Amino acid sequence: xxxxxxxxxxxxxxxxxxxLSEVNLTLERGRIIGLLGPNGSGKTTLIKIxxxxxxxxxGSVHIAGMxxxxxxxxxxxxxxxxxxxxxxxxxxxxxxxxxxxxxxxDDKKAYDMLGRLNLDPTKSLKSLSKGTKEKVQxxxxxxxxxxxxxLDEPIGGVDPAARDYILNTIISNYEENASVIISTHLIADxxxxxxxxxxxxxxxxxxxxxxxxxxxxxxKSIDQLFRExxxx
Amino acid sequence: xxxxxxxxxxxxxxxxxxxxxxxxVVLSLANRLLTNFxxxxxxxxxxxxxxxxxxxxxxxxxxxxxxxxxxxxxxKNLMSExxxxxxxxxxxxSQLINSKLIVSIFWCLTSILVVISSLLILFATNQNMNIFxxxxxxxxxxxxxxxxxxxxxxxxxxxxxxxxxxxxxxxxIYGSIAIGHSFTKNKxxxxxxxxxxxxxxxxxxxLIIILFLAYITGIDxxxxxxxxxxxxxxxxxxxFVFNIVxxxxxxxxxxxxxxxE
Numbered sequence: 001x002x003x004x005x006x007x008x009x010x011x012x013x014x015x016x017x018x019x020l021s022e023v024n025l026t027l028e029r030g031r032i033i034g035l036l037g038p039n040g041s042g043k044t045t046l047i048k049i050x051x052x053x054x055x056x057x058x059g060s061v062h063i064a065g066m067x068x069x070x071x072x073x074x075x076x077x078x079x080x081x082x083x084x085x086x087x088x089x090x091x092x093x094x095x096x097x098x099x100x101x102x103x104x105x106d107d108k109k110a111y112d113m114l115g116r117l118n119l120d121p122t123k124s125l126k127s128l129s130k131g132t133k134e135k136v137q138x139x140x141x142x143x144x145x146x147x148x149x150x151l152d153e154p155i156g157g158v159d160p161a162a163r164d165y166i167l168n169t170i171i172s173n174y175e176e177n178a179s180v181i182i183s184t185h186l187i188a189d190x191x192x193x194x195x196x197x198x199x200x201x202x203x204x205x206x207x208x209x210x211x212x213x214x215x216x217x218x219x220k221s222i223d224q225l226f227r228e229x230x231x232x
Numbered sequence: 233x234x235x236x237x238x239x240x241x242x243x244x245x246x247x248x249x250x251x252x253x254x255x256x257v258v259l260s261l262a263n264r265l266l267t268n269f270x271x272x273x274x275x276x277x278x279x280x281x282x283x284x285x286x287x288x289x290x291x292x293x294x295x296x297x298x299x300x301x302x303x304x305x306x307x308k309n310l311m312s313e314x315x316x317x318x319x320x321x322x323x324x325x326s327q328l329i330n331s332k333l334i335v336s337i338f339w340c341l342t343s344i345l346v347v348i349s350s351l352l353i354l355f356a357t358n359q360n361m362n363i364f365x366x367x368x369x370x371x372x373x374x375x376x377x378x379x380x381x382x383x384x385x386x387x388x389x390x391x392x393x394x395x396x397x398x399x400x401x402x403x404x405i406y407g408s409i410a411i412g413h414s415f416t417k418n419k420x421x422x423x424x425x426x427x428x429x430x431x432x433x434x435x436x437x438x439l440i441i442i443l444f445l446a447y448i449t450g451i452d453x454x455x456x457x458x459x460x461x462x463x464x465x466x467x468x469x470x471x472f473v474f475n476i477v478x479x480x481x482x483x484x485x486x487x488x489x490x491x492x493e
Contacts, residue, residue, distance in 0.1 A: 084316035
């Protein structure tokens with residue numbers, strides 16, 4: 001199976017704090033990967049580096065063989081933990097925006113998903129609640145036919161009912177040779193959709209294994225294991 | 233992709249500026265009509281004064297909003313949370329800067345054109361236009377007196393300098409914001425500080441170079457021909473250099489040192 005993401009000795013410091021330290025990571029296509037770790041463990045830093053929003057101090061990252069740049073951004077669909085859409089836009093404006101800039105964006109799919117979530121495309125983002133904005137962002141990001149989806153806290157702010165729908169879309173939407181990285185604290189909610197998990201602790205890669213093997217080896221759920229590994 | 237970026241930038245800015253410019257033009261038309269009707273005497277005259285005040289306010293507001301929008305769009309769209317959207321688009325960082333720069337210059341020039349047109353709407357009568365052209369003739373004549381045959385060169389350089397300066401001040405704002413936001417803390421204060429420091433440094437460098445050139449060429453600083461011969465060309469070359477330095481700095485920060493909140 002071919003590699004979608006490869007990190008070699010990836011290191012990033014902010015002043016004196018080390019956000020990522022010598023991270024080596026290889027992700028293959030066709031997997032749903034949970035990026036798990038407590039607050040400040042380096043999850044968002046890793047995702048930002050993959051998306052070219054941060055430049056590592058040393059080490060390298062390759063997405064389908066490419067360094068982060070214009071070409072890699074064409075095949076990576078990124079959902080930041082922020083509400084990043086301009087407030088003055090209508091939902092339909094944001095769809096046009098994505099359609100304009102991403103060749104792989106499927107606007108029919110986006111309108112479909114909006115309909116399923118009962119979101120009115122003529123509304124302006126200003127008038128939407130934070131959770132609803134997050135839904136719109138997720139719809140946009142998942143309506144691309146990307147090779148790699150990077151979802152940073154995709155379900156944190158939405159209600160449990162929408163959570164189920166969103167997770168379903170994530171599983172059913174992506175194609176065989178695409179991979180999804182989901183960073184979250186809500187492990188129990190997503191545990192069942194994951195193929196692999198990555199535990200990240202103080203900027204170090206603690207574990208990267210298929211979920212089934214962990215369950216077999218440890219005899220416990222990912223949620224339980226997480227609570228043990230990251231016990232305060 | 234640059235075209236698409238410009239399209240969206242125009243769309244995002246036009247929704248503020250077009251209505252403002254329209255109000256200005258409508259007010260100048262209204263004022264023009266009011267001056268034609270000589271029915272406003274006594275208390276009714278306040279209507280005319282109010283309309284005129286409204287017109288002046290609309291000019292000031294249009295220019296101020298144009299200026300503020302140039303800063304705000306760059307800051308909000310690139311350095312705040314919207315930056316997560318813009319910097320993950322499959323475009324080069326230089327294209328992001330170019331789209332903002334081109335649209336900013338466009339609105340600067342448009343705002344000036346709209347103000348001039350509205351003034352023409354309000355004041356252009358045969359008589360006034362005669363006075364206007366006479367004033368232009370006189371200015372040209374005095375320029376000829378002052379600079380001899382070089383007055384064409386003077387005008388050409390002056391226009392070039394205005395354009396270069398327009399770029400320079402927009403890029404100075406962009407550069408300051410970018411530098412300020414490469415700091416981990418106090419990003420906005422750092423932006424203002426960067427602006428002040430860079431601006432002062434540019435003035436001092438410019439002054440030193442002009443004095444130095446005057447010294448080695450032995451040109452008399454009292455001689456008015458120094459303006460088109462030395463002052464303007466030096467100023468222009470220097471602003472060209474500053475423009476490039478600021479552009480490269482901004483692009484470098486966006487590419488290598490981006491640190492969105």
